[in-house]
Amino acid sequence: MYTVTIDGRQVSVPPGTTILSAAERVGITIPTLCFWPGKPPQSSCFVCVVKVTAPGSSRFLPACAAPVADGMIIESETAEVHHLRRRALELLLGHHRGDCLAPCQLACPVHLDVPIMLQQIRQGDFHGALVTIKQEMAFAGLLGRLCNRPCEKACRRSQFDQGVSICTLKRLMVDWELLQQASFLPPVAPATGKTVLIVGAGITGLSAAWYLRQKGHHVIVRESDSLPAARFRKTLLEQTSPPSTEIDPQTILRVLDHEVATILQLGVAIELSRAVSPQEPLPSLLREVDAVLLACGGEARELASAWNLELGRDGVAVDRQTFQTRHPQVFAAGTAIRGKTSLVRKVADGKEVAQAIDGFLVGNRPEKPALPWSVRSGRWQEEELRLLAAQTAFVEAASLPDPLRNPQIDLSSLLEQAVQQAERCFRCNCRAASSCKLRQLAAQYGADPNRYSSLRPPFSLIDRQSDVIYEPGKCIACGRCVQAAEEVPGILGISFVGRGFDVRIGTPFDRSFAEALGAAADACIAACPTGALYRREVSSSPCSDLAEIRKSCSMGGT
Ligand code: SF4
Ligand code: SF4
Ligand code: SF4
Ligand code: FES
Known part of the structure; x- marks a missing residue:
């Protein structure tokens, strides 16, 4: 057995044990990103870096791959090691193209989750959209009429042609509620006694x-x-x-x-x-x-x-x-x-x-409301915007009348128009924003996403007309998807292509990711620690029958 000391705690482990496993045995969690437990280490991200002092030398090693040696002194939770982890994350983010949160959501002073609201409208889930709006925003109906619309000014689509009518669509959801003489009441937490x-x-x-x-x-x-x-x-x-x-x-x-x-x-x-x-x-x-x-x-x-x-x-x-x-x-x-x-x-x-x-x-401590951590990719080039536009249905911007001022308007057809207008959204938010490990660690270590932003590649997207999409700009080349695909027999599979920072994932014979991954597609998407690999959004199936919508509401319309 080898005896090592990690952050002051001693542990004895068999030879061949990695530093990561030894740390786990004494309850120390070293962060990992490219490493997938149970699989051979890829050692590509360096986020698991630790400082190792062995007799006569001191080095920085990736804990997921480096085996222990007898007498090692290992530091994980020091300012020096944290600094290196932060830099490793910043380097990955320097080669990143995408936004965790969409520009519209960041620009809205209330931070309404606009992309989710628009997705729900596209899918005809008007009640869901109303829930999204009202849980986050009091007076959404008033704001739909009187807001100075910072979200629309920041809308990426406005750099291409005309921005999405975010405010009007939000207003329409509240009007829909009002015209049904219903009130959505969000859940109230158990009484605090305060x-x-x-x-x-x-x-x-x-x-x-x-x-x-x-x-x-x-x-x-x-x-x-x-x-x-x-x-x-x-x-x-x-x-x-x-x-x-x-x-x-x-x-x-x-x-x-x-x-x-x-x-x-x-x-x-x-x-x-x-x-x-x-x-x-x-x-x-x-x-x-x-x-x-x-x-x-x-x-x-x-x-x-x-x-x-x-x-x-x-x-x-x-x-x-x-x-x-x-x-x-x-x-x-x-x-x-x-x-x-x-x-x-x-x-x-x-x-x-x-x-x-x-x-x-x-x-007993006032919470400081802080904006969630997000990569912000800033202004996009015309070519990139064209690529985004190609992913969305071609719908011209149209203004939607106010049904409260025009009671003769057919609400069902107005809602259908709303579905079409919501289709204009470029879906700038990252599909993995709530699960992305890169984002979680970047926030935890206070990484500056723009430290190396000059290295950022242009936006690109590979779908080859299939429903599995790969965004190289969000790929950290960790290889976890390749490892997941290797476990499923009888598929074409995927592999690394390119060199250095340009290394990416590719399919054989220019096939689509859906074809190459076959039955492994969902496992590969789940294995991806970022938002680089995902399925295309299910196309909308607008439900225009108000009575049907009301019947199917699962949450508290009263
Ligand atoms: S992959 Fe992660 S870090 Fe990158 S934009 Fe998506 S959520 Fe943000
Ligand atoms: S295109 Fe959609 S997601 Fe992007 S900023 Fe505009 S409303 Fe938001
Ligand atoms: S697509 Fe995801 S899992 Fe595959 S290499 Fe890129 S980041 Fe890793
Ligand atoms: S998790 Fe160890 S190098 Fe990526």
Whole structure:
């Protein structure tokens, strides 16, 4: 037996054992990417690097392949080793072409999962699209009409011809809900026993209520006016006088009332015509509730002064990442901290402050809402865009009328048009975003995806008209798909082609991946640690019969 020390822990293992296996025996997990347990190591990624000090020398070795030697001292969890792992990941990402999250989702201040919503619409799953929208976005119907549309400005398709009508399609899903006189209510987590008082029933306050309630907190919204979103209503009526053809205030107010009613149906308590007075001492309020959110615009200044909170240039001073004031139980968001701001920013503030308050209530630490880690491939060349466009059905951009303003419109045919418009999406998000091991490790080690971005190859895609697609730009040449294919007898199989950083996976005789992999296709896709190998999206089968759609809804339409 050989005895080695890994991060200070001693273990005795038989000769021939790899460092990775020895580490596992003492409960130390060394990250791996190209290595597939039970298969011969490929040693191509170097993510499993460790520092090995043997008598007289010290080296960096891949733990998945290097065998132990007696007396080795091995370091895995040191800053030096982490730095090398980060660099190994950055080198892989330098040769990467793709985006984990689509530009539209990253640009949306609420980070709505636009590609999933569009996929659900393409597949005629309007209820699914509604669930995606409403779980993530309060006031989606209002935003569908009044948002300044940063997602559409960032849409990759807009670099090619016209961007996808993301906002309109989202709006249509909420209109569909409203016209059925239904309200989708997302699930509410079990009661936490915590209470949040929200001062102000404006857009930010009610948005925060929507998200906090979903987390299982008891939420009370207190509003000095006799109507929720009173300031919004007043501004809307002022701005649409004289009437504009673009915005119909009556339709907007109808949508607003529907969305406020849905928030209240979720179990949010609202107390109208009940101001929180600056004379009310903060300690006595905090005897009744666990956290207070100031979402009452300019009125928040007065409360903040009375409660000895700090004031900034635009309102109440907060930590801009956690929305926490200098009193740990008091938070502020929306126009209470920013002065004037856009509608979508108000909703996003509601979502982010709810996340921060939830973190504070359950973990005693306000959670800093952070954007998930993503490779961003930036601007694409015309050739690359053409390749993407060739993958999507040819549909011209068309504007969809508002069914609430035009009740004579046939909703079924409008939904069919929505399916076609959703087909225009380039599907820029990565199919493996939630399972990609490269992405998980890159986020874990804080890898900078752009450190070596000058090495990035142009986008390419190999499908040869089949339903198994290979994107070389996302391939890390780990060979796991080759190993998976080797296990299935009677198929053509795949192998490495090219040299150095250009090494990729190829099929014999220019056959498609579907033909070459045959019965092994799904196993190879599952073996791939990135999003390089995947199946084409199932083509849409729009269901235009509203009664049928409603009958088949599996989630909580009421
Ligand atoms: S393969 Fe992984 S890292 Fe690359 S774009 Fe997809 S999810 Fe992101
Ligand atoms: S083409 Fe689709 S996935 Fe890409 S940015 Fe536009 S809406 Fe998003
Ligand atoms: S396609 Fe094959 S070689 Fe490329 S990353 Fe996926 S499993 Fe590895
Ligand atoms: S070199 Fe060890 S996991 Fe890739």
